[in-house]
């Protein structure tokens with residue numbers, strides 16, 4: 001591990017809005033599960049979660065724009081999360097937190113009905129057929145989201161990957177979920193400011209390669 005990564009890991013643990021609960025803490029009952037608003041954000045605002053947030057550009061960007069909502073970015077990679085956590089700390093943004101954990105552990109991090117909205121930004125496409133259930137919009141993951149989401153939660157997906165996008169459209173159709181909007185080139189659609197006003201690290205990489213950016217949103221029930 002590089003010295004810089006070690007420094008970032010050490011600094012993460014000094015941020016009061018950065019959490020990396022051990023698995024045993026999760027299964028014995030994580031102290032903020034069901035209490036993010038009452039015990040951490042100390043308000044009753046809607047809770048928006050970004051899954052696989054990487055460096056957290058999207059969570060930070062939305063958090064700056066919507067101080068009347070709470071935002072939590074989740075990723076497994078501590079060195080990436082450091083970027084978002086550092087900006088949040090530097091700018092003293094009270095409505096943002098980051099959690100270093102697998103999305104698979106969502107139900108240990110949040111109580112039923114605690115999450116109001118979900119963003120999935122540039123997920124790993126998991127292209128092998130044997131990895132289908134690892135896709136963040138697979139039926140298995142949608143069932144995980146159902147355990148923590150409010151009834152009729154909106155899920156947003158932003159991706160460069162056509163296979164992943166089409167796969168998600170199929171799952172939405174198979175499960176008879178209302179599709180609110182979809183575009184194979186969101187930058188052709190000036191009406192979707194929240195989607196186009198913030199670029200993530202991976203978005204910039206894919207856009208530089210000439211990929212169009214796809215976006216859809218649907219209701220999970």
Ligand SMILES: C[S@@+](CC[C@H](N)C(=O)[O-])C[C@H]1O[C@@H](n2cnc3c(N)ncnc32)[C@H](O)[C@@H]1O
Pocket residue numbers: 051052053054055056074075076077080101102103104121122123124200201202203
């Ligand atoms: C392609 S990157 C995109 C990161 C960021 N959303 C962006 O657009 O720059 C995918 C991210 O998902 C994270 N990730 C993949 N599977 C995950 C899982 N099961 N739980 C938590 N994070 C995961 C990876 O660590 C990585 O940071």
